Amino acid sequence: MIGYILLTILVLVAAPFLWWYWLLAKYKSLDAVPGPKPVPIMGNAKDMGSCTVSLLNSFMDLQNKYGGLYKIWLGPKLNLMVSKPEYVEFFTGSAAHIGKSDGYELFKPWLGNSLLLSTGQTWKNRRKMITPTFHFQVLEKFMNVFNYQSNILLQNLEKEVDTNQESIEVHHFINMCSLDIICETAFGTSINAQQKGNPKYVAAISKFLEIFTLRFFSGWMGNPFLFRFSKLYPEYKENLKTLHDFTKNVIKNRRTAREKSKINPNSSEDGIKIKAALLDMLLDASDNGMDLSDEDIRAEVDTFMFEGHDTASTAIGFTFLALAENIKYQNKVYEELVEILGPDSNEGVTVSQLNDLKYLDLVIKEAMRVYSPVPLIGRSLDNDCVLDGIKIPKDTTVNIFLYGMNRNPNIFPNPDLFDPERFLPENQSTRHNFAYIPFSAGPRNCIGQKFAVLELKTIIAKVLRKFEVLPLPNFKPEIGMCSVLKSRNGIVMQLKRRN
Numbered sequence: 001m002i003g004y005i006l007l008t009i010l011v012l013v014a015a016p017f018l019w020w021y022w023l024l025a026k027y028k029s030l031d032a033v034p035g036p037k038p039v040p041i042m043g044n045a046k047d048m049g050s051c052t053v054s055l056l057n058s059f060m061d062l063q064n065k066y067g068g069l070y071k072i073w074l075g076p077k078l079n080l081m082v083s084k085p086e087y088v089e090f091f092t093g094s095a096a097h098i099g100k101s102d103g104y105e106l107f108k109p110w111l112g113n114s115l116l117l118s119t120g121q122t123w124k125n126r127r128k129m130i131t132p133t134f135h136f137q138v139l140e141k142f143m144n145v146f147n148y149q150s151n152i153l154l155q156n157l158e159k160e161v162d163t164n165q166e167s168i169e170v171h172h173f174i175n176m177c178s179l180d181i182i183c184e185t186a187f188g189t190s191i192n193a194q195q196k197g198n199p200k201y202v203a204a205i206s207k208f209l210e211i212f213t214l215r216f217f218s219g220w221m222g223n224p225f226l227f228r229f230s231k232l233y234p235e236y237k238e239n240l241k242t243l244h245d246f247t248k249n250v251i252k253n254r255r256t257a258r259e260k261s262k263i264n265p266n267s268s269e270d271g272i273k274i275k276a277a278l279l280d281m282l283l284d285a286s287d288n289g290m291d292l293s294d295e296d297i298r299a300e301v302d303t304f305m306f307e308g309h310d311t312a313s314t315a316i317g318f319t320f321l322a323l324a325e326n327i328k329y330q331n332k333v334y335e336e337l338v339e340i341l342g343p344d345s346n347e348g349v350t351v352s353q354l355n356d357l358k359y360l361d362l363v364i365k366e367a368m369r370v371y372s373p374v375p376l377i378g379r380s381l382d383n384d385c386v387l388d389g390i391k392i393p394k395d396t397t398v399n400i401f402l403y404g405m406n407r408n409p410n411i412f413p414n415p416d417l418f419d420p421e422r423f424l425p426e427n428q429s430t431r432h433n434f435a436y437i438p439f440s441a442g443p444r445n446c447i448g449q450k451f452a453v454l455e456l457k458t459i460i461a462k463v464l465r466k467f468e469v470l471p472l473p474n475f476k477p478e479i480g481m482c483s484v485l486k487s488r489n490g491i492v493m494q495l496k497r498r499n
Contacts, residue, residue: 016041017040017041019076020040020041020076023076023078026393027078027393027396029390029391029392029393030071030078030080030390030391030392030393030396032390033069033070033071033080033390034066034067034069034070034071035062035066035070035071035072036062036072038072038073041075041076042075043072043073043074043075043076043077044072044073044074045074045075045218047062047072048072048074048217051214051480051488052210052213052214052480052481052482052486052488053478053479053480053488055213055217055480055481056375056403056479056480056481059081059376059401059403059404059481060403060404060407062081063081063083063401063404063408067084068082068083068084068087068405068408069081069082069083069084069087069387074216074217074218074222075218075220075222077102077222077397078396078397079397079398079399080392080396080397080398080399081399081401081404082398082399082400082401083400083401083402083404083405083408084405085405085411085431085432085433085434085435086432086434087387087388088400088405088434088435088437088441089432089433089434089441090387091379091398091400092377092379092400092434092437092440092441092442092444093434093441093442094442095442095443096382096383096385097379097381097382097385097398098119098123098379098442098443098444099119099379099380099381099382100116100117100119100378100379100380101378101379101380101397101398101399102222102380102397103216103222103378103397104116104117104378105117106212106215106216106222107212107483109240110208110240110243110244110302110306111299111302111303111306112295112296112298112299112302112303113296113299114126114296114299114300114302114303115127115130115300115303115447116303116307117303126300127447129281129285130278130281130300130447131447132281133186133277133278133281134277134447134448134450134451136351136450138277139351139450139451139454140351142185142451142454143348143349143350143351143454143458144348145181145184145185146181146185146349146454146455146458146459147348147349147458147462149177149180149181149184149194150177150458150459150462150463151346151462152177152180152194152195153173153174153176153177153194153459153462153463154345154346154462154463154466156173156176156194157170157173157463157466157467157495158466158497160173160495161467161495161496161497165494166494167472167475167492167493167494168492168493168494168495169490169491169492170317170320170469170491170492170493170495171313171314171317171487171490171491172202172490173194174313174316174317174320174459175202175309175310175313175317176193176194176202177193177194177313177459178308178309178310178312178313178316178455178459179191179193179201179202179305179309179313180192180193180194181308181309181455182304182305182308182309183250183305185277185451186277186278186279186304186308187250187251187254187278187279187301187305188254188257188279188280189250189253189254189257189279191250200242201242201243201246204238204239204240204242204243204246205243205306205310206486207235207239208236208239208240208243209310209482209483209484209486210482210486211232211235211236211239212482212483213480213481213482213483214232215227243302244298244302246305247298247301247302247305248298250279250301250305251279251294251297251298251301254279254280254283255283258280258283278300278301278304279297279301282296282297282300282301283297304448307446307448308448308451308452310484311373311374311452311484312452312455312456314371314373314484314485314486315364315367315368315371315373315452315456316455316456316459316460317487317491318367318368318370318371318373318485318487318491319363319364319367319368319371319456319460320460320463320469320491320493321371321477321491321493322363322366322367322370322371322418323363323367323464323469324469324470324471324493324494325418325471326418327470329363329418329420330464330468330469332359333359333360333363333460333464334464334465334468334498336357336358336359336360337357337360337461337464337465338465340353340356340357341353341461341465343465344465345461345462345463345465345466349458349461349462351454354454354457354458354461357457357461359420360457360460360461361423362420362421362423362424363420364453364456364457364460365420365422365423365436365438366418366419366420366422366423367418368438369406369412369422369436369438370406370407370415370416370418371479371485372402372403372406372438372485373438373484373485374402374438374440374483374484374485375401375402375403375481375484375485376399376400376401376402376403376481377399377400377402377440378397378398378399378400379397379398379399379400380395380396380397380398381393381394381395381396381398382394402437402438403481403485405435405436406436411431411432411435412435439452465498466497466498467495467496467497467498468495468496468497468498469493469494469495470493470494470495470496471493471494472492472493472494475492475493477489477490477491
């Protein structure tokens with residue numbers, strides 16, 4: 001009996017190490033790929049940061065040391081970190097590598113099997129179904145909402161300037177504006193986030209993403225069973241409930257509005273005719289017998305609620321920060337805005353006018369290079385492949401490190417310098433086509449990128465004609481890597497009314 005117990009203990013102790021050495025054998029073909037030496041089972045946990053800021057710094061340090069292709073072990077999971085444009089094209093430009101990495105499974109309790117996370121035929125069907133909701137004719141109809149909500153943003157910023165002239169944390173105001181925009185355009189529901197604040201929902205997103213990132217790169221918290229023993233688990237569950245309750249309420253309100261109107265799908269709120277392109281399409285598909293459950297609808301709404309406001313508000317906030325720190329480029333943007341749109345920031349702007357803002361295009365591109373809104377994209381290989389003579393086994397996780405690629409001096413000389421002219425056609429043509437892909441690329445590129453660009457340009461054009469944005473002395477953003485780039489201490493600056 002004692003011998004049996006001892007044998008059992010021996011097997012239990014030895015099993016993880018046997019598994020570890022089996023993994024080393026599986027990935028032996030990657031021996032030539034550089035990277036920090038792992039510890040059995042724990043991998044390179046000691047080389048990763050303990051928070052989102054140090055995590056981003058760790059990846060940059062490793063890139064500087066090992067280059068555009070290196071490997072790290074996150075627990076017993078091998079990851080390839082890729083930031084060389086030729087390799088980025090190999091993994092993103094092909095339909096053969098569209099599977100999301102295992103880490104994205106951590107999103108599923110929130111986002112379900114949505115367009116962001118699904119693969120195979122489910123992904124193809126959803127992509128085909130949702131694409132028409134971002135047609136340019138639909139986007140043109142959204143401009144009323146863009147203008148209306150941007151004007152509310154101006155009013156709120158004016159009030160804040162009147163009460164607090166020394167400094168303003170602008171990201172919060174932009175975040176609320178962006179949340180109102182996605183709810184009205186895509187979901188046909190006015191939540192009045194800019195008036196009410198909705199702090200609980202926004203805080204839940206922020207905390208969920210922070211926990212997600214720590215789990216994504218943890219040696220053990222990525223395991224759902226083990227994560228239950230983490231001190232973060234109770235807070236995680238509470239945030240998840242807040243997120244789901246919010247979305248369920250949005251769907252419920254839209255269903256009620258449709259039932260009242262009896263016709264599909266116009267309603268009037270605050271004087272704006274609202275066409276809820278995405279949610280109405282999903283509800284129509286469900287009502288017409290397509291294989292789309294209430295849970296599927298919730299998952300897609302959650303996904304576009306997250307992607308449609310958090311990423312956009314991040315890009316806008318960091319663009320203002322970049323312009324505050326680079327006044328000469330801000331002045332050029334302002335001159336273009338006045339020339340094309342006129343000086344009155346309250347006047348509505350059109351898609352045609354936004355398309356004429358060529359210098360603003362350059363500025364936004366450069367801001368999204370310096371402050372990559374999506375710092376990393378994960379893929380999981382569905383098949384073995386060969387890259388530069390290196391055999392990469394099936395199921396290997398590939399992380400495309402966009403933040404690192406955008407700050408590689410071999411691709412963008414003097415990368416810390418903010419210079420919009422990098423994106424003039426003559427300069428852009430000298431770089432690899434996949435050296436800059438802020439909205440990803442290939443089959444799984446961002447379906448809402450045109451929507452996002454119009455929103456960015458509208459809000460920036462409105463704010464910069466009303467205010468000059470100025471740097472706050474001694475303020476330095478604490479930039480960290482969640483699923484989107486975040487500043488842990490906000491985006492703080494001064495706003496000065498223009499004459």
